[in-house]
Amino acid sequence: MSQIALPLAQGLPADPASIVVGNANAHVAEALADPSNWPFGTAILMGPARAGKSLLARWFEGAGKGSAIDGADNWDETELFHRWNRAREQDEALLLVADGDRWDITLPDLKSRLGAALHLEIGTPDDAMLADLIQSHATRRGLALGEGALTYLVPRATRSFADIEKLVAMIDRLTLERKAAPTQGIWRDALEAVQGPEQARLL
Structure with a gap:
């Protein structure tokens, strides 16, 4: 059984509730392991319920790779825009987690910023x-x-x-x-x- 603390995500600590790594999320684990090339230091993680998005976010943040906002799609958009700006000022990678496969953003400034972010989605397990x-x-x-x-x-x-x-x-x-x-x-x-x-x- 592949777990997220394998070389695929080298340098990140093991999580007591280890996340199974497979076809549906291996690309996500690889991206979270190295956020240095994320566009504008930002990634958006989406996927189905109970797919391990929250565990991945805690794992990412606990490893000191950056900050994560779970349930970002439920935040006030103006507040989230300010949080994005602060991350950029601090040169901090920011992972935003949202449910499902669609996130409709209405605030133009936030929409343009997040439209340029790295979009990651957990798929269907084989x-x-x-x-x-x-x-x-x-x-x-x-x-x-x-x-x-x-x-x-x-x-x-x-x-x-x-x-x-x-x-x-x-x-x-x-x-x-x-x-x-x-x-x-x-x-x-x-x-x-x-x-x-x-x-x-x-x-």
Whole structure:
């Protein structure tokens, strides 16, 4: 399983809640590792819910690479413009984190500045990253998924960071409720609870 503290992001400290690095976010990790070439010292990070944007922002800031504003799309635009100016005056890299894949900015001065920034987006995990995400969530819970779990779950699971987290949580819940180790019956029921019966029964 690739973690963000590998050579891909050399020089940055490990995070206790290690972020899985895969096809969907490797380019983000590389960009955050070296902000020296960011246009105007600014980057905007966007992506789906539960994709690790906040963890990446804390990791970036904790490494001393610059400052990060999580939920920047919820800030007052005038205040955010002043914060951008201050970062430029201090020659400080500034990472702005926003939800989704679209951020409509109405303040002209801010819109022009951020339009020139480096735009980063977390994409959709492939099978390899999906397997790593499932295993990572299980490890954090101290949950043994059972032999063959990834082979069964990966083709049936939706490519959603939020749903993968819910899926592992549901497997954990069902094992506790039934006082049984995870097997195909529990995997299937967890998939059905999170995604619906059709997805759970795919061949």
